[in-house]
Amino acid sequence: MPFVELEAGPLAYEDTGGDGPVIVLCHGVPMDHRVWRKVVPLLPGMRIIAPTLPLGGHRLPMRPGADLSQRGVAGILGDFLDALDLDDVTLVLNDWGGGQFLINDGRTDRIGGLVLVACEAFDNFPPGPAKIMNIAGRIPGGFSLLLRLMGLRVFRQMKRGYGGMSVVGLSDELIIDWFRPAMADRRIRRDFIAFATGNPSRAELLRLSQQWRSFTKPVLIVWAAEDRLMPAVHGPRLEALYPDSRLEVIEDAATLVAEDRPELLAELIADFASANVRFPGRPRAQPDVAPARRPRR
Template identity: 50%
Template sequence: MAEVHLAAGTLEYEDTGGDGPVVVLLHGVAMDGSLWRHVVADLRGEFRCVVPTLPLGGHRRPMKEDADLSIPGVAGIVADFLDELDLRDVTLVMSDWGGGQALVALGRDERIGRLVITSCEAFDNFPPGLPGSNLFTSAKMPGGLNFAFKLLKMKPMRRLPMTWGWMSKRPVPHEVMNGWFEPLWTNPEIRRDLRKYVLGVPPKEELLSWAEKLRDFDRPALVVWAAEDKVMPPEHGRKLAELLPQGELVELDDCYTLIPEDQPARLSAYIRSFLLTGKAVG
């Protein structure tokens, strides 16, 4: 893993290198870049894949104590990351985390040439669905995050609807999830960072305004949504595609929110086609 030092702290990231078009892939809460391992394996021969580990609980390097880790704050960290690595004409790909909409709304999207939004937080679905509500409740209680994630050491707990059971149709391998949760199990500063993020959700009016700002994103955009999603409503994907002036919608069956886990080959094929031809063909 490489690392980059930003005003908010140090980010670790994977960079496959090469001269191909740059694809930056972003994960969600209590995960790391390994969410994209199958997609990166498919794309790395043609594209330069850059996968940062965002400060959302799966990171190993705590952020500075005064770092802004609200949703807009993390969006700013993504923009600073692109600036620091001088990445241009980037295809920004998001899963689960919806802060990329804030990045556009804040006018920090000048380095983004194309946008790929897979099932993620949108409109006022922050924190999203039953798992998000459970996480928010835990974050408000003293020691709540520590307790909630310690429960996830018990493997059957991981498939409950209120934890990870509705995030992927197929169980994420336990060794992968162990890597995601290890920082939260062992480091109180990582739990502090996650708490700041979870409790830093702006008012509903601000969240809805971010989506409206997508009308100003005048570059190609692809929305890939899980048709059976139980956490991110499928109608949100349709609405996002309508808001984006050059938006294209693909709905995938036989998957839940974490499409990179449930349908990585199909997702990779759509991303490749979108980048090479401007149309998503699976």
């Protein structure tokens, strides 16, 4: 897997290449690019780039002292787009919603449109069940204990945790592999703790979220009807917040929509990216208005 050296450290990524619209797929905690493994083959002709962000599942440790707070990781994502010299990117966020902080930092020049797929928003950083990571990271030895608990299948597959992030169910082997880097490498564990304890206060999160309305480019909001982590009301709230936005609610899907409904999600992303890519002298296409709720076919 190729990687790029950033100021914060090395960042690995997958890149399908190609001349089509550029789509950057971002993952949650402590996942990696494989959360999109069912979707990427369904996007032929697009240039798909999937970085493995330093959210605990990465295998290349960041430099000591790197800012791995919520806004710090958003900055790393912005540096990644700069390093690859990407333009008119369709930026897709799922689970982790911190990429929206690029708006607060005035770093959206390379972004042509946002796709927010069942992700953190407003004051939901981190979502309720994930707050245990924040608490464990602040207690000496607490995070190591949490990682040891993840070695127990009954803990890994709890419905209020990773077991509830997908309707069809996450592979136990995949969850283990996502946590393995932090279990095996104290430097990755250091990075993971830095992120887990680096969320702004609730008041600050709400203040920052109000600035997102300044992003006037197209935004597609894809919310999951069976989501246990992202409040159902946040989908409509985001639609009302972003000036040029559209909401799709997907049935039979939880947080990891790419796991549960890959065909439908790929269709939505492809249509959105194709409609919003800009070509010299060609006006931006206007997508058809889709129904508010998309049932399983």
